[in-house]
Amino acid sequence: MNQLLTSDSRRPLPDLPPLALYVHIPWCIRKCPYCDFNSHKAPSSLPEQAYVDALLLDLKQDLPLAAGRPLTSIFIGGGTPSLFSAEALKCLLDGIQARIGWQPDIEITLEANPGTFEQDKFSAYRELGINRLSIGVQSFNSQHLQQLGRVHDGDEALRAAQIARQAGFERINLDLMHGLPDQTPAQAMSDLQQALELDPGHVSWYQLTIEPNTVYWSKPPQLPEDDCLWDIQEQGQALLASHGYRQYEVSAYARDGQQARHNLNYWQFGDFLGIGAGAHGKVSHADGRIERYWKTRQPDDYLRDGKPKLAGRQLLGNDELPFEFLMNALRLTAGVPVGLFAERTGLPLEVLQQARLQAQQRGLLSADPQRLAATAHGQLFLNDLLQMFLGTD
Ligand SMILES: C[S@@+](CC[C@H](N)C(=O)[O-])C[C@H]1O[C@@H](n2cnc3c(N)ncnc32)[C@H](O)[C@@H]1O
Numbered sequence: 001m002n003q004l005l006t007s008d009s010r011r012p013l014p015d016l017p018p019l020a021l022y023v024h025i026p027w028c029i030r031k032c033p034y035c036d037f038n039s040h041k042a043p044s045s046l047p048e049q050a051y052v053d054a055l056l057l058d059l060k061q062d063l064p065l066a067a068g069r070p071l072t073s074i075f076i077g078g079g080t081p082s083l084f085s086a087e088a089l090k091c092l093l094d095g096i097q098a099r100i101g102w103q104p105d106i107e108i109t110l111e112a113n114p115g116t117f118e119q120d121k122f123s124a125y126r127e128l129g130i131n132r133l134s135i136g137v138q139s140f141n142s143q144h145l146q147q148l149g150r151v152h153d154g155d156e157a158l159r160a161a162q163i164a165r166q167a168g169f170e171r172i173n174l175d176l177m178h179g180l181p182d183q184t185p186a187q188a189m190s191d192l193q194q195a196l197e198l199d200p201g202h203v204s205w206y207q208l209t210i211e212p213n214t215v216y217w218s219k220p221p222q223l224p225e226d227d228c229l230w231d232i233q234e235q236g237q238a239l240l241a242s243h244g245y246r247q248y249e250v251s252a253y254a255r256d257g258q259q260a261r262h263n264l265n266y267w268q269f270g271d272f273l274g275i276g277a278g279a280h281g282k283v284s285h286a287d288g289r290i291e292r293y294w295k296t297r298q299p300d301d302y303l304r305d306g307k308p309k310l311a312g313r314q315l316l317g318n319d320e321l322p323f324e325f326l327m328n329a330l331r332l333t334a335g336v337p338v339g340l341f342a343e344r345t346g347l348p349l350e351v352l353q354q355a356r357l358q359a360q361q362r363g364l365l366s367a368d369p370q371r372l373a374a375t376a377h378g379q380l381f382l383n384d385l386l387q388m389f390l391g392t393d
Pocket residue numbers: 034035036037078079080111112113135136137138175176177206207208209210211
């Protein structure tokens with residue numbers, strides 16, 4: 001692992017993949033008990049300008065990695081980026097555009113929490129060129145929202161989606177979670193139904209997971225039984241499909257033309273720069289080297305003048321690449337064309353051959369010679385399927 005040399009089997013990459021940019025804003029009003037993302041309770045006065053300055057310095061330091069390529073998407077995530085004023089985000093976007101080109105049809109997503117404080121800013125965000133809003137609804141059930149430690153209620157979530165539309169957002173994603181403490185299938189369907197009534201183009205429907213280093217990990221809530229989770233999953237998929245939302249990834253459902261470009265680029269093993277506290281990036285070099293890197297996690301450290309923002313980097317070895325590629329690609333319901341493997345990793349498809357055959361024989365991987373895709377059964381056992389490709393090189 002962590003090989004620093006490329007071996008003979010790796011070819012240079014003549015066509016570098018699309019390049020995206022992830023920007024991390026690490027603060028929230030308060031920390032939710034289930035959340036293990038790099039988010040911290042916001043100080044009473046947010047150091048907006050200092051943070052934007054740090055982000056732009058961070059980007060400047062990353063520029064050699066971009067090798068002059070234009071950005072295809074920007075995702076401003078968190079934490080809660082909608083805590084930031086439109087002025088601060090304007091300064092950020094202007095600064096990004098001055099340092100790195102972007103494609104005319106770039107997708108720019110901002111994650112927003114549905115509180116009233118944020119809704120007032122939606123119009124101004126749209127005017128800045130932000131053209132996709134991802135709203136963290138989670139549930140419309142006030143009791144569940146309270147249990148999840150959320151600061152908004154169901155009505156605010158409804159209003160947020162309406163205001164986003166009035167502000168001119170044509171690409172709206174609603175994040176919802178299911179499998180909530182003591183949730184029944186009927187309650188989960190009611191959440192989905194209410195989301196669908198708002199007619200978003202995209203729905204991310206995540207099953208609640210209990211992550212280490214969270215309050216829920218140390219004090220686990222009563223989660224629904226496996227049978228119940230299964231019913232929720234089946235009913236939810238059917239409901240989304242009947243409303244014209246096509247599942248294209250484990251948790252992502254979209255109307256035609258509304259798939260998230262930024263996330264698709266991750267799943268297709270594209271490149272992305274990552275700026276901001278704890279952000280990570282992945283870039284390919286023309287000589288075939290592919291590296292991952294990550295930034296200082298603690299906001300105070302990240303903000304400290306003169307301190308490098310980069311916390312670590314690692315070249316991906318030939319033994320890691322098949323797993324890394326498939327860990328992303330097999331999340332996609334339709335998988336990817338076989339040719340993408342060599343195009344993105346520089347490795348010949350033959351390195352997958354043995355594991356691919358075995359996975360096909362076990363019914364986990366599609367037998368289609370043109371695609372690398374999990375079968376419906378394989379989607380349910382994605383971890384087992386991926387394990388079969390560990391150490392292939
Ligand atoms: C990192 S959060 C940022 C968005 C925003 N701060 C919010 O919470 O509304 C992105 C999404 O991840 C999902 N998420 C976070 N923790 C999760 C968990 N433990 N299990 C499942 N989904 C989770 C939530 O749906 C959330 O909207």
